[in-house]
Amino acid sequence: MKVSTGIRNLDRVMDGGFVERSFNLVYGGGGTGKTLFTMNFLISGAESGKNVLYVTLEETWEDITRKLPPGIKERLNAVSKRFHYLDFGSMRPVLGREILKSDVLQEAISSSVVVNNVSLVGIDGIAPLTLYYDDDRRIRNAIFDLSQSLKSYGVTTVFTSEEIEGRSRYGVEEFVSDSVIRLIYTGRSRRLQVLKTRGSGFIGGLHGFEITNDGLQVYPRVMFSEGKREIRAEAIGISKLDTMIGEVYSGDVILLAGPPGTGKYLFGVQFIKNVCSSGKRALFVSFEDNLPNIKRRLMEMGEASKNCKLVHLDPGDMDLYKLMWEIRDRARDVSRMVIHGINVFSEREEYSDFVHSLFSYTRNEGISTLVTYTIPNIIGTNVIADKHVVNVANHIVKLLFAEINGELKRVLVILKAQSPNHERGLVEYRLGKRGVIIVGKIEEMEGIMSGTPTKQMEIQKRVQKFFK
Amino acid sequence: MGNSEDKMVRVPKDMYDAIGELIKKYPQYGWKGPSEFVRDAIRRYVEELHRREILLKRAMKVMPGRVREILSKFMGPAEAEEAYARIMEIHEDDPEEYVAKVVEILKDYVGEKLADIIARRIVEERLNEGEHGD
Numbered sequence: 001m002k003v004s005t006g007i008r009n010l011d012r013v014m015d016g017g018f019v020e021r022s023f024n025l026v027y028g029g030g031g032t033g034k035t036l037f038t039m040n041f042l043i044s045g046a047e048s049g050k051n052v053l054y055v056t057l058e059e060t061w062e063d064i065t066r067k068l069p070p071g072i073k074e075r076l077n078a079v080s081k082r083f084h085y086l087d088f089g090s091m092r093p094v095l096g097r098e099i100l101k102s103d104v105l106q107e108a109i110s111s112s113v114v115v116n117n118v119s120l121v122g123i124d125g126i127a128p129l130t131l132y133y134d135d136d137r138r139i140r141n142a143i144f145d146l147s148q149s150l151k152s153y154g155v156t157t158v159f160t161s162e163e164i165e166g167r168s169r170y171g172v173e174e175f176v177s178d179s180v181i182r183l184i185y186t187g188r189s190r191r192l193q194v195l196k197t198r199g200s201g202f203i204g205g206l207h208g209f210e211i212t213n214d215g216l217q218v219y220p221r222v223m224f225s226e227g228k229r230e231i232r233a234e235a236i237g238i239s240k241l242d243t244m245i246g247e248v249y250s251g252d253v254i255l256l257a258g259p260p261g262t263g264k265y266l267f268g269v270q271f272i273k274n275v276c277s278s279g280k281r282a283l284f285v286s287f288e289d290n291l292p293n294i295k296r297r298l299m300e301m302g303e304a305s306k307n308c309k310l311v312h313l314d315p316g317d318m319d320l321y322k323l324m325w326e327i328r329d330r331a332r333d334v335s336r337m338v339i340h341g342i343n344v345f346s347e348r349e350e351y352s353d354f355v356h357s358l359f360s361y362t363r364n365e366g367i368s369t370l371v372t373y374t375i376p377n378i379i380g381t382n383v384i385a386d387k388h389v390v391n392v393a394n395h396i397v398k399l400l401f402a403e404i405n406g407e408l409k410r411v412l413v414i415l416k417a418q419s420p421n422h423e424r425g426l427v428e429y430r431l432g433k434r435g436v437i438i439v440g441k442i443e444e445m446e447g448i449m450s451g452t453p454t455k456q457m458e459i460q461k462r463v464q465k466f467f468k
Numbered sequence: 469m470g471n472s473e474d475k476m477v478r479v480p481k482d483m484y485d486a487i488g489e490l491i492k493k494y495p496q497y498g499w500k501g502p503s504e505f506v507r508d509a510i511r512r513y514v515e516e517l518h519r520r521e522i523l524l525k526r527a528m529k530v531m532p533g534r535v536r537e538i539l540s541k542f543m544g545p546a547e548a549e550e551a552y553a554r555i556m557e558i559h560e561d562d563p564e565e566y567v568a569k570v571v572e573i574l575k576d577y578v579g580e581k582l583a584d585i586i587a588r589r590i591v592e593e594r595l596n597e598g599e600h601g602d
């Protein structure tokens with residue numbers, strides 16, 4: 001039997017949550033959220049009808065409740081009948097350190113457990129135990145005794161400890177714990193890591209972690225899929241381009257890379273337009289502030305239904321783990337999606353996880369996705385995109401400017417496609433009111449990829465070579 | 469000095485010797501001999517016992533309220549009120565017995581060991597106050 005951690009996504013990371021009747025360590029540096037984790041665990045339990053007990057050894061109950069985010073405080077007030085506490089923090093100055101002896105603690109906790117029929121316990125801040133126990137062996141024994149006594153009453157416990165130099169304070173807490181969770185705050189983002197679970201699997205690595213007004217959120221670094229994929233052939237929706245690329249299937253990722261001004265978003269608009277017109281839903285996620293343009297373009301193309309959802313997400317400081325879960329939420333019922341301007345995140349630490357997780361999710365769910373990527377150089381570069389998106393893309397189309405006979409033209413080349421028969425030549429296109437218009441192949445130029453072409457028939461070979 | 473009603477009390481030899489030393493050491497008290505020293509000591513001790521009894525009685529008086537205060541901080545007002553009401557029901561004049569009964573009630577809420585610590589602490593608070601105050 002599993003007991004919820006109070007955070008749904010963490011339950012999924014931990015194969016259902018904590019083991020029933022287990023003793024679980026949560027550790028982290030100051031302000032990483034240990035107290036709020038414990039409170040959230042207990043409040044959620046109380047909300048599901050359980051009697052719960054919070055034991056604070058360090059801070060006073062008054063301080064803790066005063067600092068609670070308002071939404072969490074409201075939740076606490078709503079379940080106060082089932083929420084019990086023991087405030088050793090405010091008793092220590094009155095009664096002395098004697099109250100931190102493990103048998104005194106154990107008795108006090110078990111009395112409350114029995115009287116109140118408690119099934120979840122949180123013990124916050126074991127540091128004061130050192131006031132009574134001076135060496136590691138004795139602390140370890142004290143914690144072990146406590147864990148055994150709590151287990152014998154059938155309760156599931158979370159206890160917290162400080163992190164010092166990457167380890168829990170005494171380096172002994174882990175040994176007596178059935179599971180270990182570490183909380184991290186880098187100053188920019190919060191992370192949660194499961195280090196151990198006894199008797200079940202878990203998803204390793206650093207997950208996104210967020211403290212909000214109402215509770216805690218975990219954004220696992222991998223996304224779970226309901227796996228309802230059914231493979232069907234699809235059309236991108238730009239005439240001629242479809243024949244040039246060959247087969248595209250539901251769930252495919254199409255990468256469209258090019259410098260500013262090549263009309264990437266217009267490709268995106270066309271990609272979702274037909275789908276929406278045919279009654280299915282599609283999502284356009286833009287990291288640029290250009291939704292009005294997109295909307296106008298859709299209207300110009302005759303698509304005014306509510307099936308196309310447009311969202312602008314401000315890349316700012318947004319954590320990528322949170323972002324991908326937010327996209328997942330919004331993409332729940334869509335069959336097609338555009339991710340516009342993913343390049344803004346390419347320098348982020350969690351970027352590779354983000355790309356990998358997001359696109360395995362869309363693939364598993366059968367959501368065909370067009371990803372646009374802005375390359376900074378306007379002319380003459382061999383850069384396609386970063387290796388992470390390139391690796392997940394099933395199809396890669398590069399857009400570029402080329403000077404041909406004294407005129408700057410927009411050109412595209414298909415660098416990768418699933419079909420062995422895809423077009424390998426360079427193709428001129430134009431941007432019009434009704435979208436992207438494919439003009440035709442440029443037959444006799446070489447050097448277009450560098451932006452200064454010369455006539456040559458051998459370009460096909462070059463492109464192939466370039467891609468390899 | 470002596471009186472026909474006076475009774476004899478025995479003390480061991482080393483204690484008797486120690487009394488002699490103390491008389492020499494503290495002439496400012498004006499003890500004229502071992503008998504006067506012993507009479508003075510007994511008077512002081514009886515006073516002390518009496519004072520302790522008053523303080524214990526006073527501790528008994530404040531105990532329900534102080535327990536309520538402590539429990540209210542420690543585990544919230546609901547339990548505190550309940551324990552207070554139960555303690556108010558105790559009818560016991562002997563301070564030792566009274567404290568034992570308080571501990572008996574407290575242990576339902578906080579376990580026997582902590583109950584003992586709390587009761588002891590409340591009595592100690594009174595005794596300390598007595599030493600510094602009065």
Ligand SMILES: Nc1ncnc2c1ncn2[C@@H]1O[C@H](COP(=O)(O)OP(=O)(O)OP(=O)(O)O)[C@@H](O)[C@H]1O
Pocket residue numbers: 028029030031032033034035036037067068069070211212213
């Ligand atoms: N409403 C809120 N929204 C977002 N973050 C909040 C909110 N309220 C508090 N926080 C953050 O929660 C953190 C404090 O959480 P908590 O008290 O659980 O940490 P802790 O690990 O127990 O700290 P300590 O080591 O001091 O005991 C702080 O970093 C604070 O910025």
Ligand SMILES: [Mg+2]
Pocket residue numbers: 034035036124125
């Ligand atoms: Mg804390």
